[in-house]
Each structure stands twice: as C-alpha cells, then as structure tokens.
Amino acid sequence: MPATPTTDGPATDGPATGFVVTGVEPAAAELAGSAAGAAERLLTRPPVGLGDVVPAPASVRPQPAANFALPADAAVRVSADPAARDVAEHLAELLRPATGLPLPVADLPTIPGTLMLTLSATAPRPSAAVREWAAEEYRLDVDVDGVRITAGTATGLFHGVQTLRQLLPAAVESRTTVAGRWVVPGGTIVDRPHFPYRGAMLDVARHFFTVDDVCRVIDHLARYKLNHLHLHLTDDQGWRIAVDSWPRLATVGGRTEVGGGPGGWYTAADYRRIVGYAARRHVTVVPEVDLPGHTNAALVAYPELAPGKVAPPPYTGTEVGFSYVDPTDERTYDFVADVLGEVAALTPGPWLHIGGDEAYKVKGAAYTGFVERVQQIVAGLGRTVVGWHQIAPADQVDGRVLQWWGTDGDDPTVAEAVRRGARLILSPGNHAYLDMKYAPDTPLGHDWAGLIDVHRAYHWDPATHLTGVPAEAVLGVEAPLWTESVTSLAEIEFLLLPRLPALAEVAWSAPSTRSWAGFRERLAGHGPRWQAAGITFHPSPEIPWPRPSDNVRIAGSPPPARQPRPRSVTSGQGQTKIT
Ligand code: TNX
Numbered sequence: 001m002p003a004t005p006t007t008d009g010p011a012t013d014g015p016a017t018g019f020v021v022t023g024v025e026p027a028a029a030e031l032a033g034s035a036a037g038a039a040e041r042l043l044t045r046p047p048v049g050l051g052d053v054v055p056a057p058a059s060v061r062p063q064p065a066a067n068f069a070l071p072a073d074a075a076v077r078v079s080a081d082p083a084a085r086d087v088a089e090h091l092a093e094l095l096r097p098a099t100g101l102p103l104p105v106a107d108l109p110t111i112p113g114t115l116m117l118t119l120s121a122t123a124p125r126p127s128a129a130v131r132e133w134a135a136e137e138y139r140l141d142v143d144v145d146g147v148r149i150t151a152g153t154a155t156g157l158f159h160g161v162q163t164l165r166q167l168l169p170a171a172v173e174s175r176t177t178v179a180g181r182w183v184v185p186g187g188t189i190v191d192r193p194h195f196p197y198r199g200a201m202l203d204v205a206r207h208f209f210t211v212d213d214v215c216r217v218i219d220h221l222a223r224y225k226l227n228h229l230h231l232h233l234t235d236d237q238g239w240r241i242a243v244d245s246w247p248r249l250a251t252v253g254g255r256t257e258v259g260g261g262p263g264g265w266y267t268a269a270d271y272r273r274i275v276g277y278a279a280r281r282h283v284t285v286v287p288e289v290d291l292p293g294h295t296n297a298a299l300v301a302y303p304e305l306a307p308g309k310v311a312p313p314p315y316t317g318t319e320v321g322f323s324y325v326d327p328t329d330e331r332t333y334d335f336v337a338d339v340l341g342e343v344a345a346l347t348p349g350p351w352l353h354i355g356g357d358e359a360y361k362v363k364g365a366a367y368t369g370f371v372e373r374v375q376q377i378v379a380g381l382g383r384t385v386v387g388w389h390q391i392a393p394a395d396q397v398d399g400r401v402l403q404w405w406g407t408d409g410d411d412p413t414v415a416e417a418v419r420r421g422a423r424l425i426l427s428p429g430n431h432a433y434l435d436m437k438y439a440p441d442t443p444l445g446h447d448w449a450g451l452i453d454v455h456r457a458y459h460w461d462p463a464t465h466l467t468g469v470p471a472e473a474v475l476g477v478e479a480p481l482w483t484e485s486v487t488s489l490a491e492i493e494f495l496l497l498p499r500l501p502a503l504a505e506v507a508w509s510a511p512s513t514r515s516w517a518g519f520r521e522r523l524a525g526h527g528p529r530w531q532a533a534g535i536t537f538h539p540s541p542e543i544p545w546p547r548p549s550d551n552v553r554i555a556g557s558p559p560p561a562r563q564p565r566p567r568s569v570t571s572g573q574g575q576t577k578i579t
Helices: 028-044 082-099 132-136 154-167 211-223 268-280 296-301 330-346 364-380 412-419 454-458 489-496 499-508 516-524 526-533
Strands: 059-062 076-078 105-107 115-119 138-143 146-151 187-191 197-203 228-232 284-291 351-355 384-388 401-404 423-426 474-481 568-570 576-578
Touching: 076 082, 082 105, 082 115, 082 154, 115 154, 132 154, 138 154, 146 154, 154 187, 154 211, 197 211, 197 499, 211 228, 211 268, 211 489, 228 474, 268 284, 268 330, 284 330, 330 351, 330 364, 351 364, 364 384, 401 412, 412 423, 454 499, 454 516, 474 489, 474 499, 489 499, 499 516, 516 526
Parallel strands: 076 105, 076 115, 115 146, 197 228, 197 474, 228 284, 284 351, 351 384, 384 401, 401 423, 423 474
Antiparallel strands: 059 187, 138 146, 138 187, 568 576
8 A cells, every 4th residue: 555645735736846945954854854745745746726627616625735646556436326336437447547557446335445436415415596407516525535526416426527537637638557646636626517508519411420439529528517419410411310210311311421422320229329328428419300401311312202202412512501391291290200209219318409490491381380390299209399599480399499509699589489488508600619710720610600719619608698588598508510621530629629618618617717817727738638638629829738848747657649730631522621
C-alpha cells in the first residue's frame, strides 16, 4: 500500500509551479525536511483546479489541503444497484487504460474504497428551485482518503464521473498506460443542470456515418453532460434506417448521399447498438423522420408516395424544399404510421421528431392538416412530438416540443404556439448551428446563418432569447450538425470541438456561474485532453490553449500528440475535407 500523500500544501488551488524562497537561513536538516515536503507537495499538487470543469458546476468549494492521489490499489465501490454498478464499471473502464491500475469494482459498503459511488435517496437534497431535472444532480467530495460521488440517480452518478474525469490530469485520456501520479484536487462540487434537455443533432442523411462514428459522437456528448442525441435519419439524399414494412426505403433510398458517395443505412441491430451505447452513457436518442418535405429518397424507393406517382431521380445535391410526400393520399398516412411505429418500437426514449421544415410545396391548410395527422399518429404511439418550429401553426398536442432554428428572436408564430402549450428546444441558427464556419477561412461548413466562433456559440441566454417566450417554456438547447459539407469523423469533430462544450455550458450551467472569461480559461485545458485521446478539434485562436512548453503533462507522460493543423484539400467530388 503506497504512502498516503502529504497534502499540507499552501492554500492555493492553482497548478504546481515551484518552490517558495524565504530570507531565513534554516539548518541543513530542516532544509532537507522542507525540501522533501515541498517535493511531496509538488507531486501531490494537481495539475487541474477543482473549478476547471466544463460545463461550469453549480457550486465549487476547493480544499487545497485535501488533494487525493490515486494509490496503486485504488478500487471503485458502488451502491448495490445495477444502473449504479454500470456507472462504476464505466468509471473503471475510463481510468484503466492510462493509469494501468486494475481498479476492481465491488459493492458498498462491505469494503471502503478510494472511489465511492453512492446512490442515496436523500442526498444531495434537491433545492426547491429545481424541478424534474433534480434527477441529474450529484455531489462530489474529494479528500485525502478518496473521492465520493453521491447522487439520487445513476444519471447523477454518471455526471459526477464525467466531472471526476476532468479533474484528473489530461493524460488520463490516453488509451495507453502513462506513468505518473493521478492527483485529484480536494474539495466539494455540488452540481445540477440548468435545463433538462441538452442535446446535439447529427445529420446522418446528407452523408452516412457508421455506428462507430455515431458512438464516438455520443462519447463527446456524455463528456460535456449533454443528454440527448437527435439523429436526422431521413432526407432527400438518403434514408438511413431499415423499416421492415417498407424495405425499399433503406435498400433503395439508402444508397445515395451528397456528392454521389455510396450512402448506407442502419439495420435494426445497428440502430439498437447506437441506442444501447447512448443509454449506457445516459444519453437519449431522438430519432427524426423528416416529413412531409425532405423526402426525395423515400419517393425514389416508393413512387406511390409522390404527388404525381412518378419516381423522381435520386438526389445528391444540397438544395432544399423541392420534395414532399402526397398529403392527399391515404397511403401516405399508412406509410407514416408504419415507419413511426417501427422507429418507436426500436427507441426507448419518449421523443419522436417529425421534422416539418422547409416543406415549401405543401402550403397552408394542406401543411397544418398533414402535421396534425402525424402528431396524432405520434400521440397514438404514446410518444411526445418534436418538430422543427415550422410546425408551430398546427394544433397543440400534449407535451409538443418545437425546435426553434431561427436567427431572429422575434417569432410571433412560435410565441403563440407556446401560449397554446408548446415547449421549446432552442437551436438558434446563428449561435448553435455547428455546420456554420468558425471564420471566413474555415475549410468546411456554411455561413448562411453567419459565422459562429466559440464566443458566439457561448454568448447567448436561452431563457431570454425569444421575444414573448417565458423561460419556463424552454426545455433546453440543441446544437445541430448538418452534414452537407461533412464527410468524415475528423470533420465532425473539427466542427463540434470546441463549440459543443460552449453550448453544453449554455445548457447546463446557471447564468450566475457562466462567464466567457472563465469559460475560455477552463476550456483551454481540454485541448491536451483531446490530444491525448486522439480527438480532432479546431484550435481556435479565441482560446488560450496551453503552449507546448507549459506544464500540462504529468511526470513521465509522453509528449502530447501534436494537434494536426487542419488543411483543406479538394476531393474528387469538389468537397473540402479536413486531413
Ligand atoms: C436548414 S435547419 C435545414 C437543413 C439544412 C441546413 C443547413 C433545418 C430545419 N433545415 O435542411 O441542412 O439548413 O445549414
């Protein structure tokens, strides 16, 4: 058993820097003793401060004299509950590769452990101000004996684990063993989300992405305490989910994508793998079947759904608004019921997203009538309707959620739908659209909603964003990534990071804990984490990333992998790729 670390260091919470020199001349023995003490303190001084967490926690109380160093016999102990046990296993899986420690997982309370995860009905106590999302609250205590995470639910424990991960040195993200001391800063964090719905959307229709790619995106969400992954599964350029009752949707409609690539689709087993991977990370999948527009791929597969009953040619361009399923034909509603029924059966979460955007050719009563019938189909499946905000004029149905993607916060039609009971997910195009360029020279992405640098992604308030919409109607925030210009996982990550953590903080952290100055400092430490994990990101000049000479490594760790500067190259299809 290694020695318990000495933690009587100076009362600062900053990273280890050096020794303090005084004017007194101490005796040699004293000098030797104090040098040994200082060396010990230096070794146990964490490279991360307790407050360096993204998104910013609700409350942080550092105890610099209570830092904890993971001993070689560290163990994870957890309440005897299958979901909590799974979180403990997840923690051990996160820490084992870099630490090289065995980190056995066992039940509380038989043996006290160094990393303890406790499910507790009474602690932490939800404050009166928190409502349904109190379920995600957690408390993390670090002292010289260990780390305790306490929560009312396994989801709360999971968020606590993500915080603990960020409090360890960046090298913990390495997938191979790194020699060094794994020190966690002492103190207490009590944390809970500001908004219950925190999400990102991945468009797998414009370009198809593999199950492994989607799982990796889920990892990024979980890291920043986002709890919903919206999958845009269907569009003009491709249909990406197998539907048994209408098989040609996938086998014909799935064979195309923007630029003429091979496309692809998820089998039921593939989709279940995504849903299961997400569930284990406390992320709910929100499937979208975009209707009545954005349906060219479906019409290619089943011409009887098309207005003239004639199959259109497959589409691999990037225009929008030209296609639609025939709202006057009853077979269209059979199709919708069959598809949504099968998708719902594969999806454990409460939401079904029905799209509704840019159906320019289905106007007025034809459009609202169609949306109202589809909303009833969703309600009949026992699910909650989510739709792009264009569905606002349709009748309210219980619990309906509109996803607002406008760029001007004055939207009377949406405000009126809110008065009739709709709730909102905010994805303002000019703050949350991750397919917008960072800057004019960003090698991929669009700019129709403006340029979105990290500051722009960060600097807005969901509670006051829309005129006439009270904060109570805002369910949360979602960052959509449309993929007309995106063809690889590296490109996805380049657009996601570092804006996804910015939007995660907008959604998770109370306005009183948020500040751009604090955020950019805290975020800077994540660059080395992404490097250690082999994750691509945009090295935005707005963030004070540590210089290679800064002490961001722990003793004995290999030098951080160099972040490749994205270069733009032009592929055969005229697309820009990050390499
Ligand atoms: C608008 S936002 C769309 C998508 C495009 C995106 C490109 C919305 C609901 N529809 O069809 O992919 O712009 O930024």
